[in-house]
Amino acid sequence: MSALVFEHVSHAYGEVLAVDDISLAIERQELVCLLGPSGCGKTTALRVAAGLEPLQHGRVLMNDRVVADGTVDVPPERRNVGLVFQDYALFPHLSVIENVAFGLAGRTAAERKAGALAALTQVGMREYAEAYPHLLSGGQQQRVALARALAPKPSVMLLDEPFSGLDRQLRNQVRDEALHVLKESGAATLMVTHDPEEAMFMADRVALMRAGKIVQVGPPSELYLAPRDAFVAGFFGEVNRIGGTVEGGQVATPLGTLEAKGLASGTPVDVLIRPEGLRLDTISAAAPHPDGVVARVLAARMLGRSSLIHLSVAGANGHDLHLHARIPGRYLPAEAAEMSISLDRSQAFVFPAAGLTPDR
Numbered sequence: 001m002s003a004l005v006f007e008h009v010s011h012a013y014g015e016v017l018a019v020d021d022i023s024l025a026i027e028r029q030e031l032v033c034l035l036g037p038s039g040c041g042k043t044t045a046l047r048v049a050a051g052l053e054p055l056q057h058g059r060v061l062m063n064d065r066v067v068a069d070g071t072v073d074v075p076p077e078r079r080n081v082g083l084v085f086q087d088y089a090l091f092p093h094l095s096v097i098e099n100v101a102f103g104l105a106g107r108t109a110a111e112r113k114a115g116a117l118a119a120l121t122q123v124g125m126r127e128y129a130e131a132y133p134h135l136l137s138g139g140q141q142q143r144v145a146l147a148r149a150l151a152p153k154p155s156v157m158l159l160d161e162p163f164s165g166l167d168r169q170l171r172n173q174v175r176d177e178a179l180h181v182l183k184e185s186g187a188a189t190l191m192v193t194h195d196p197e198e199a200m201f202m203a204d205r206v207a208l209m210r211a212g213k214i215v216q217v218g219p220p221s222e223l224y225l226a227p228r229d230a231f232v233a234g235f236f237g238e239v240n241r242i243g244g245t246v247e248g249g250q251v252a253t254p255l256g257t258l259e260a261k262g263l264a265s266g267t268p269v270d271v272l273i274r275p276e277g278l279r280l281d282t283i284s285a286a287a288p289h290p291d292g293v294v295a296r297v298l299a300a301r302m303l304g305r306s307s308l309i310h311l312s313v314a315g316a317n318g319h320d321l322h323l324h325a326r327i328p329g330r331y332l333p334a335e336a337a338e339m340s341i342s343l344d345r346s347q348a349f350v351f352p353a354a355g356l357t358p359d360r
């Protein structure tokens with residue numbers, strides 16, 4: 001039994017088709033990120049699940065119960081969902097514990113207090129129970145918002161860009177804590193984000209959207225290592241692009257020949273290579289004939305956990321290719337040095353050249 005199911009859900013605002021026939025099932029204790037560029041329909045999908053937008057097409061089910069179709073439309077407060085938004089939305093005139101207890105209407109005062117304290121303990125904010133929101137940092141306010149959403153023990157948690165109002169260091173810390181709290185809560189979580197790194201950090205599965213449609217859904221590693229198209233490949237980070245043409249099921253590049261399965265001879269393709277898919281070896285007197293192709297170092301910069309090396313490789317028709325290689329740690333070859341460059345084929349993808357630009 002899935003906790004939250006979208007079945008062929010579409011939603012338009014006037015002429016704008018914001019969500020275009022999406023289907024997705026989220027299990028108990030699973031965290032799924034809806035990822036995609038701005039305006040692709042993520043928030044609309046989440047609002048439809050919450051009941052904040054009336055359903056137009058398709059069905060939404062929660063725990064095997066239809067909560068929205070053409071005839072049923074369970075109101076948001078009766079869907080047993082917890083909502084967290086970017087702006088925390090705490091009541092400024094209520095203390096932290098009163099804010100959290102607010103979600104527990106209809107219970108006795110003692111139950112509300114106990115429930116609110118338990119939720120505040122879950123997010124590490126029990127000691128701030130009597131404080132008022134304006135005295136808290138952004139990260140603390142977001143923890144309280146999370147506690148408020150979790151307090152009624154919802155079966156589904158819906159989070160819309162919950163960390164994007166926080167600065168980077170705080171964001172990393174708060175989302176780390178939130179990941180564990182959400183997983184422990186047992187709820188099915190759907191979280192909207194436009195940040196691929198955040199999605200990979202948080203998600204059991206990522207559903208990548210583009211122009212209202214889900215393009216690919218799966219564990220982060222699957223989207224990263226087996227992208228369905230160039231948009232998916234490019235969305236998860238920088239890629240080197242080399243143009244080519246298929247000949248006999250293969251495409252020749254200055255870095256070697258790659259399989260181009262299922263593509264007819266003559267098809268123009270783009271070969272996408274992740275920077276970490278390029279290996280570099282020094283050329284020395286001891287190893288004068290390395291396996292790879294010769295590349296010239298244009299620049300090398302340490303970026304923290306990895307180094308980025310700008311390389312020039314002789315391409316077809318006398319046009320040099322400018323490639324980026326990413327090597328873990330400190331790796332800073334001298335400018336103008338010649339290196340041997342070779343390809344990790346698991347990090348190289350071949351797609352038809354049409355519709356390539358990832359609109360991030």
Ligand code: ATP
Nearest residue numbers: 013016018036037038039040041042043044045194
């Ligand atoms: P963002 O990350 O920028 O919030 P998103 O992926 O969440 O984007 P939505 O907010 O769902 O996307 O918007 C999808 C499309 O629907 C966009 O073209 C947007 O302009 C449009 N849209 C969203 N809300 C409304 C509304 N209330 N009225 C009219 N158009 C809307």
